[in-house]
Amino acid sequence: MTTTGALDRTRPPAAGHRRPPGFISRWRARRAERDAWAAHHVFAQGITAEFREACTALRLCQYVSVAAGITVRTPRVGAVHGGPPITLTVELMAGQEPVDFTSKDNGPRLAHSLGGHGLRVEPLAGRWVRLTVLNHDPLRDGFGLPSLAVASGADPVILGRTEDGIALGHALTDAGHLAAQGQNGSGKTVLCYGLLSQLAAAPDVLVAGSDITGLLLGRPWDDTAHRPHQVTGTHDLEAHAVLLEDLVAEMDRRLATIPPRRDKIEPTPETPTVLVVLEEFPGLLRAADGLPKPKRGEGIPLGDRIRTAVLRLLSEGRKAAFRVLMLAQRFEATAVGGGYARDQFALRLSFRVPADSLEMLHGTDARPFGQEHANAAPGVAYLSGLGRDCERIRVPYLGDYGEYVDRIQAHGRRAA
């Protein structure tokens, strides 16, 4: 009987049975844990020291006079997480705002000091914020645009994605005309492919406009209800002026028939929101201005007719459910029909442009971003307006030109 017990003790453990850890392995585990904590502590101290030095260099600090002289106070660092990405919780000092860490050039400079590419700041409770050190540009990777078509101009279309990964929508019926500028190959046309393909099916939207390139408007829209309201090419420049003047006449008709106790037209399938697309507008003006001028008393120069019509659409069109989407390589006042015309754009997007062009369209707020944005990848734009601060977005990529044509043909609203 006693032998059974002895035999039991020498029997190997059954499959799946784990031996309770012995003293040595428990000690090793505790030691590994202690070492990991010690390593993290050293890492956190190093990051905190780098952060404090960077804050001092960028003057995100306070100078306090004490008996021993002047001492520097920097925002207090709470927890540091090794990530990736590295995050720090930081307590703002009196008078500081979260945006102070990213305004001017502070964001990239702080991030570079901490070994990253960029900085994201999120307010937490009270005066605490979380700083995330981004390892690469969050807008580096593109994203596709699913085959979406909105059912109404009041539904938001996808404009792009912010650095926080939030999809940014814009309803066409929101007040405001849109301006997009950018150098050759910077992504303006792709933005329009995305916007127009999403709007093509809406029964209360009409996509009209002028396109001297004949790629954005025109042929892709054949057999749709929109096509008769589009003029393309440069062979008949007068047709562009006639179309724009017709649109102004329709705007005047609508303004004259606004119902009592209403101050604007409510879009319906009968009176749709008219999106007037002006692709490469400075090019249209240049071509029109290059034509021989009519003799005195024999008519108005074509360029002036186009400028006048567009200015009226911009300044009075909003209440009559007209929205203008103007594209240009650069929004110089003389190139887009004057400074007054340029001021009418509520939503402004700049793809890759020289620093002075960025400031010209977005104001002095955009100055700090100018240098970096001058080399932006195609599809990355600065956006401002409609209550939004100047922010970087990535515009979706719907695919090649064939895909755009297919989507317009598939979704484009047909004439009743």
Ligand SMILES: Nc1ncnc2c1ncn2[C@@H]1O[C@H](COP(=O)(O)OP(=O)(O)OP(=O)(O)O)[C@@H](O)[C@H]1O
């Ligand atoms: N959002 C995007 N995502 C990924 N790639 C893009 C994006 N936008 C543009 N591109 C790339 O850049 C190329 C040029 O874009 P696009 O034709 O829109 O430029 P553009 O500003 O309209 O130039 P242009 O003034 O010459 O017409 C596209 O063919 C595509 O390869």
